[in-house]
Amino acid sequence: MTGVARIAVDLLGGDNAPAVVVDGALRACGADPELHLLLVGPHRVADEVIAALPAADRRRVTVRDVAGVVGMADPPLRAVRTDTSVRAAVGELAEGRADAVVSAGHSGASVTAAVHALGRLRGVRRPALAVTLPGLAGPVVLLDVGASTEAKADVLVQHAALGAAYARLLHGLPAPRVGLLSNGTEPGKGDRARRAAQTSLLAGGVLPGDATYVGTVEGYDVPLGGPADVIVTDGFTGNVLLKAVEGAYALAGGAEQPTVPRAAALLGVPGTVVVCHGKATGADVASGIALAARLHRAGTVSSIAETILVATAADADEVTT
Amino acid sequence: MTGVARIAVDLLGGDNAPAVVVDGALRACGADPELHLLLVGPHRVADEVIAALPAADRRRVTVRDVAGVVGMADPPLRAVRTDTSVRAAVGELAEGRADAVVSAGHSGASVTAAVHALGRLRGVRRPALAVTLPGLAGPVVLLDVGASTEAKADVLVQHAALGAAYARLLHGLPAPRVGLLSNGTEPGKGDRARRAAQTSLLAGGVLPGDATYVGTVEGYDVPLGGPADVIVTDGFTGNVLLKAVEGAYALAGGAEQPTVPRAAALLGVPGTVVVCHGKATGADVASGIALAARLHRAGTVSSIAETILVATAADADEVTT
Missing domain, CATH: 3.40.718.10 (Isopropylmalate Dehydrogenase)
Incomplete structure (x- = not known):
């Protein structure tokens, strides 16, 4: 363009x-x-x-x-x-x-x-910083990588919606798959904020358009891709994880190493x-x-705004009907 | 041995x-x-x-x-x-x-x-799972990698002491350098738990023997090593970070890739x-x-127990004198 x-x-x-x-x-x-x-x-x-x-x-x-x-x-x-x-x-x-x-x-x-x-x-309580990593199976949008540091369930849910809208608009994915980063995929894994966010996301009605929630994903899935196109986490975890992946690529060495982006979009x-x-x-x-x-x-930004407004309106409908 | x-x-x-x-x-x-x-x-x-x-x-x-x-x-x-x-x-x-x-x-x-x-x-409220990663500058002990998922300042501080005792005993480091994983090294970085743990660790008297607290470290420092021999974080962050590093090594490929340990000691x-x-x-x-x-x-375990008991006793002395 x-x-x-x-x-x-x-x-x-x-x-x-x-x-x-x-x-x-x-x-x-x-x-x-x-x-x-x-x-x-x-x-x-x-x-x-x-x-x-x-x-x-x-x-x-x-x-x-x-x-x-x-x-x-x-x-x-x-x-x-x-x-x-x-x-x-x-x-x-x-x-x-x-x-x-x-x-x-x-x-x-x-x-x-x-x-x-x-x-x-x-409808957005806190903005998120989003980066796109080059996964084996296609790009992976990771957010938040540092805009806010406390993990809150409602913020994770809002960021899931923002990430889905971003992946659709920037990467042309008509139906992005959204995953919640956790310490395992079994039921009961995750801290309180993750378990509450999981409940809201599983209840549905939160993600814009044809985006789907695929459940919890693990650390491997951020660099490798596969189960999700968008991975949501809090800004503390996202920040340390992104830098750890960058350090791992530096340690692995070699001319053809994958790289970690050093520019993030504020959503x-x-x-x-x-x-x-x-x-x-x-x-x-x-x-x-x-x-x-x-x-x-x-x-992108105006489209995200429209998408989020539509999702917020649909949510409001559900509450009132 | x-x-x-x-x-x-x-x-x-x-x-x-x-x-x-x-x-x-x-x-x-x-x-x-x-x-x-x-x-x-x-x-x-x-x-x-x-x-x-x-x-x-x-x-x-x-x-x-x-x-x-x-x-x-x-x-x-x-x-x-x-x-x-x-x-x-x-x-x-x-x-x-x-x-x-x-x-x-x-x-x-x-x-x-x-x-x-x-x-x-x-003196230990929650145990920690510790792994040793092969850093460029020597082994790096990372804990907790999944024993508990909520970040609490007092637990982070206890784990700093456990990690220091472990690094000394298992890796023979006479004066391990302990760092707290955060999203930056500037003052004010980190979530509430991290900022409170930082205050306790800077106040001193917590780490056993000649271990020293070097302040906050970043995600890069886990795979690369350098600023700290022991890196402390909560079990949620440690777990996703360790798996992300494992995924990054898998993506980087090559026969001589570093590896992430898949066995952790419970401390x-x-x-x-x-x-x-x-x-x-x-x-x-x-x-x-x-x-x-x-x-x-x-x-190791009996030595860690002695070390922690000594640290607890020293702490008690400080309180009573």
């Missing part, structure tokens, strides 16, 4: 910002001729990007001069301040000057800034927000910008 | 029991001439093992005829019944006729049977109990029996 995509990029987010963000922006610009970048950060940093681009491409870059940063050790609430680069970048999206936002900063800060500026989709907010890993490289930032453009062009 | 080791083996535990257990018992017997096996299960199954052994080795096998089984879908509490193979096997240990127990059954059932027959070490009970994966192969069961023999010969 093509078409202009205007991506606001947080120049100051990430352990190795702004260098890797500058590198990522240049790579993304080179790879996608219909990409327009709105660089949010100090003018002198943005000028580096502009100076490194061929003259003909420079018109595709604009700058929003902002100096404030949310450091990795800062409290996420600092990200509600509009003089920080992440909040200003989300503000460009909220005000319609950008189609999507990419930040490699503190993920808690990016989520806070997004919710503060954009709000949440109706549950009415806007396209991509959060890259704090330790993202230039290539990771470029793939995050490409993901943001792809999501914008697919209209 | 050598010396006779009498291992009670639950013939009926595991998805592929008794075939894989018979296979594992034969492999273990062949590999270790000072191993004595007490096979707990139906006589006709035990007879298969005996018939397959060279005549000279048969005197190293005795049989306890028990027919009851705790299936993978049964409630773990069934394992308190002494007519089940897992409970009878632990009973042989409790009554001094075996030095250690190995089961590949339902891990919840094995833990329940062990606590019912043996009790718990003083926190006064006896040597090894729990193999429900999907264990004969080779996995044999490695579980070898681990049980090694733990018995190293006197």
Whole structure:
């Protein structure tokens, strides 16, 4: 899918910002001729990007001069301040000057800034960060990988619906199979939150469209795929598991190793927000910008919003009839 | 270390029991001439093992005829019944006729049977299942990988102490470095249980001997090693993470891939109990029996009990002075 995509990029987010963000922006610009970048950060940093681009491409870059940063050790609430680069970048999206936002900063800060500026989709208590892993049997969407850390049954159920909508729209799966990550597939496995979520999901009426709930799945199923196209877990477990898989691939070595994505889509907010890993490289930032453009062009967020609204309405019907 | 080791083996535990257990018992017997096996299960199954052994080795096998089984879908509490193979096997240990127990059954059932027959070490609220992964920088002990599923700060702290004692005794590390698995190393990361455990561990006085607490570590650090010799997490997270790493190695392929152990030591009970994966192969069961023999010969459990008692006493001193 093509078409202009205007991506606001947080120049100051990430352990190795702004260098890797500058590198990522240049790579993304080179790879996608219909990409327009709105660089949010100090003018002198943005000028580096502009100076490194061929003259003909420079018109595709604009700058929003902002100096404030949310450091990795800062409290996420600092990200509600509009003089920080992440909040200003989300503000460009909220005000319609950008189609999507990419930040490699503190993920808690990016989520806070997004919710503060954009709000949440109706029926979503907490947003989720979703990544797609390359399984043997096709892509596997894993969420939440770090937007919130406490496991709550109702949040797991909402995230199951968001993940199903995302898999359908981004990966073209007409009837995604959704699994709940647990420590076994036998009855009674899982902690309290998992057992309660399992009961709600088995009761049905929660997932959008033709998505189906396939029950609990195990850790193996995240890298390998097979039983589920979408795997739901809490943000604490998803985060440590994703990083463990990344470490395992690094230990296994070899040139043809599978890789773990370092850019996640934020689901549950009415806007396209991509959060890259704090330790993202230039290539990771470029793939995050490409993901943001792809999501914008697919209209994913608006479609997810509609899907979730339909599911919420159907649910309300059931309650009232 | 050598010396006779009498291992009670639950013939009926595991998805592929008794075939894989018979296979594992034969492999273990062949590999270790000072191993004595007490096979707990139906006589006709035990007879298969005996018939397959060279005549000279048969005197190293005795049989306890028990027919009851705790299936993978049964409630773990069934394992308190002494007519089940897992409970009878632990009973042989409790009554001094075996030095250690190995089961590949339902891990919840094995833990329940062990606590019912043996009790718990003083100061330990819940036992933990510990495995050792082969990291780049040396072995990494991960616990809990499934003995309990709810994350509680006091249990995480107790498991940190158990893991440190285990790493010192089994891996000969004089001053093991203990890390708490979290979703980042910045202050404020982690869920409530993790943040409270972090506070207790930073306050000190909890770990035995010269063990040190190195703070929070991330998912990468489990397969790769480096910052910590012992990594503590709740049994839900540990279980899904371990299986995800196993799946990642399977996806990465290749002949020289690292492997994930499929036998875990149960820590926190006064006896040597090894729990193999429900999907264990004969080779996995044999490695579980070898681990049980090694733990018995190293006197690990009695040493852990002493270490934990010393730590508890030191803690009590602090409270009273």
